[in-house]
Structure formats: C-alpha cells, structure tokens
Amino acid sequence: MVFFGSILFFCMITILIYQGFVKLQNRLNQVWLNPMLFSVITIIALLMWFQIDYHTYQTNSQIITWLLQPAVVALGYPLYQQLHSMRSQWKSITILLTISASLVVIISFLFTYIITKEYGISVSIALKSITTPIALAITEQLNGNQAVTAFAIILAGLFGALMGVPWLQLIGVKSHKAQGIAVGAASHVLGTATISQLSFQHAAYGSLALIISATITAIISPAIIHQLMVMLS
Amino acid sequence: MPAPLYSIIVILICLFAGYGINFAVGGLPPSLYGMMLFTISLHYKLIDDKTVANSISWTLKNMGVCFVPAGVGIIEHYDLVRSHGIAMVIITFVTTWLLLTFVGWTVQQQENKKAR
Numbered sequence: 001m002v003f004f005g006s007i008l009f010f011c012m013i014t015i016l017i018y019q020g021f022v023k024l025q026n027r028l029n030q031v032w033l034n035p036m037l038f039s040v041i042t043i044i045a046l047l048m049w050f051q052i053d054y055h056t057y058q059t060n061s062q063i064i065t066w067l068l069q070p071a072v073v074a075l076g077y078p079l080y081q082q083l084h085s086m087r088s089q090w091k092s093i094t095i096l097l098t099i100s101a102s103l104v105v106i107i108s109f110l111f112t113y114i115i116t117k118e119y120g121i122s123v124s125i126a127l128k129s130i131t132t133p134i135a136l137a138i139t140e141q142l143n144g145n146q147a148v149t150a151f152a153i154i155l156a157g158l159f160g161a162l163m164g165v166p167w168l169q170l171i172g173v174k175s176h177k178a179q180g181i182a183v184g185a186a187s188h189v190l191g192t193a194t195i196s197q198l199s200f201q202h203a204a205y206g207s208l209a210l211i212i213s214a215t216i217t218a219i220i221s222p223a224i225i226h227q228l229m230v231m232l233s
Numbered sequence: 234m235p236a237p238l239y240s241i242i243v244i245l246i247c248l249f250a251g252y253g254i255n256f257a258v259g260g261l262p263p264s265l266y267g268m269m270l271f272t273i274s275l276h277y278k279l280i281d282d283k284t285v286a287n288s289i290s291w292t293l294k295n296m297g298v299c300f301v302p303a304g305v306g307i308i309e310h311y312d313l314v315r316s317h318g319i320a321m322v323i324i325t326f327v328t329t330w331l332l333l334t335f336v337g338w339t340v341q342q343q344e345n346k347k348a349r
Contacts, residue, residue, distance in 0.1 A: 040304035068299035072264035076271030133262030173337040182337030
C-alpha cells in the first residue's frame with residue numbers, strides 16, 4: 001500500500017505542477033513560459049529542497065513516462081486527417097529530410113568531436129534531433145553515451161518547442177506545413193507535441209516529419225559516423 | 234461503448250501491435266509502428282474517426298507532461314554537464330537552429346512557388 005501511495009503521490013505532484021504552469025501560461029499568454037520546462041525546473045528544485053533521490057522520483061513517476069507511448073500513437077490521427085493532401089508531397093518531403101538529416105548528423109558529430117575529443121558524446125549529439133527511443137537504440141549500437149543523448153534530445157526538443165515557430169515566423173516561414181515539417185525534423189516528439197496545440201496541420205506535418213527523420217537517421221547514421229571516424233583517424 | 238473507452242482500447246491495440254512488429258522485425262520503436270497502424274486503420278475505416286476525435290485532441294493537448302520525468306533526469310548527469318555542458322548546449326542549439334531554418338525555409342520556398 002505504501003508503494004502504491006508513493007506512486008500516486010509523485011504522479012499527482014507532477015501533473016498538478018504541470019497543470020499549474022499550463023494555467024499560468026494560458027493566463028499570461030507568454031511563449032517562453034513553457035509548462036514542460038518550468039515543471040522540470042520546479043521539480044528539480046523540490047527534489048533538492050526535500051533531499052529526495054532522483055531514482056525515487058523516477059521509479060514512482062514511470063507511469064507518466066510510459067504514457068508517452070500511447071500519446072505518440074495518438075499523433076497518427078492528425079496524420080490521417082492530412083493523408084489525402086500529403087500523398088503527392090511525401091516524396092519531396094522525404095528527399096528534403098534525407099538531405100537535412102545527413103547534414104545535421106555530419107555537422108553535429110564533427111563539431112562535437114573537434115571540440116570535446118570524445119567519441120561517445122559526439123555520437124550522442126549527432127543523434128539529438130530524433131525521437132528518444134530510436135536515438136537511444138542507435139546510441140547503444142554505436143557505443144555512444146545514452147545519458148548525454150537523452151539530455152541533448154530534451155535540449156533540442158525544448159529549443160524547437162520554444163523558439164521554433166516564433167523564429168520561423170520572423171524569417172517569413174509562415175505556412176503551417178513548413179513550420180510543422182521544420183519543427184518535427186529538428187525537435188522530434190517534444191517539439192511536435194508543443195506545436196500540435198496550434199493547429200491540426202502543425203500536428204500532422206510535425207508527426208510526418210518526425211517519423212521520416214527518425215527512420216532515415218536510423219538507417220544512415222551508422223554508416224556516416226563510421227565513415228567520419230575513418231576520415232578523422 | 235463510451236467514446237473515451239473506445240479510444241483507449243483502439244490506441245492500446247495499435248500500440249501492442251506495434252510491440253509485435255518491433256519484436257518481429259526490429260527497426261523503429263513500438264510507438265512509431267503503433268502510430269502508423271493507427272493512421273492506416275483510420276484510413277481504411279477500421280477505426281471510427283468521429284468517435285476518437287475528442288479523446289485525441291485531449292491527449293495531444295496534454296502529452297507535454299509525459300516528458301517531465303525524463304527531463305528531471307538531467308540532475309543525474311551533473312558532472313558531465315559541468316565539464317562539457319556549455320559546448321554540448323551550444324552545438325545542440327546551433328545545429329537545431331540550422332536544421333529548423335534549412336527545412337522550414339526550403340518548404341516555404343516550394344509553397345511560394347506553388348502559390349504563384
């Protein structure tokens with residue numbers, strides 16, 4: 001009973017804090033007041049304040065993390081709604097995302113390797129643009145550092161979630177389709193979840209882009225990173 | 234059957250089928266196979282789209298909370314963050330920004346061309 005009680009306690013706290021920030025954001029209408037980011041900061045502060053071990057929090061809040069999986073399945077709905085309008089375009093989207101995914105893996109890996117001289121970290125940073133489960137699987141396959149991958153994925157996700165749409169608006173990228181594809185490709189599920197609140201088109205193209213990007217990166221990144229290491233050594 | 238219950242059941246069926254595909258052929262994670270199956274099932278009318286609509290928009294509105302526990306995990310890697318943190322953050326931000334700009338701008342150009 002004690003065990004069940006603590007699961008309930010940590011899940012309720014997480015949801016309440018998150019909902020609190022959602023309400024606050026709705027009232028103040030500020031983009032930077034991202035509920036995800038501020039919930040993370042608040043919970044870290046609370047854990048440190050009450051000297052609660054992270055593992056205690058993690059094991060008791062696992063259900064919330066697991067719920068991400070059915071939520072990802074739900075992203076298939078906006079995808080379905082846009083299916084008819086996408087059919088003629090998905091070839092060109094795939095070509096574009098193959099180019100962009102290759103470039104981002106090459107650039108991220110090279111820069112990180114030159115600066116840190118650490119192979120593990122470089123692999124992790126190279127894979128940060130795709131959805132967590134795939135990125136972690138490839139990181140393991142290429143002997144990268146899984147903790148860094150998880151960390152970099154959240155950073156990339158938050159960046160796209162917070163800055164993505166405002167920045168794209170600023171440079172004249174105004175179509176919902178372009179914004180959705182860009183955020184889905186650069187900031188995976190986290191970015192897509194955030195922009196899904198804007199319109200169903202954002203959600204649909206974001207989901208499409210994140211699926212294609214993740215699939216392509218899973219296929220090409222082992223070969224690219226292997227080739228880069230041969231060239232560097 | 235009430236709509237939310239129907240939605241939960243069909244989503245879980247897709248997810249578990251996703252686990253099956255992942256187990257059989259590997260490759261993508263179960264949830265992404267599940268997403269594809271969900272899309273296909275809706276397309277071929279195996280799932281009624283009107284029944285699931287409300288539950289889906291509720292889910293999409295609230296799914297951000299699912300990232301919070303993983304995000305809190307950053308405190309586990311304090312040492313790593315201290316030694317390479319700044320470089321990691323800068324490279325991640327710059328490359329993410331490049332990717333966003335490149336993809337967004339290219340699609341927008343295609344859209345503009347079509348509109349003309």
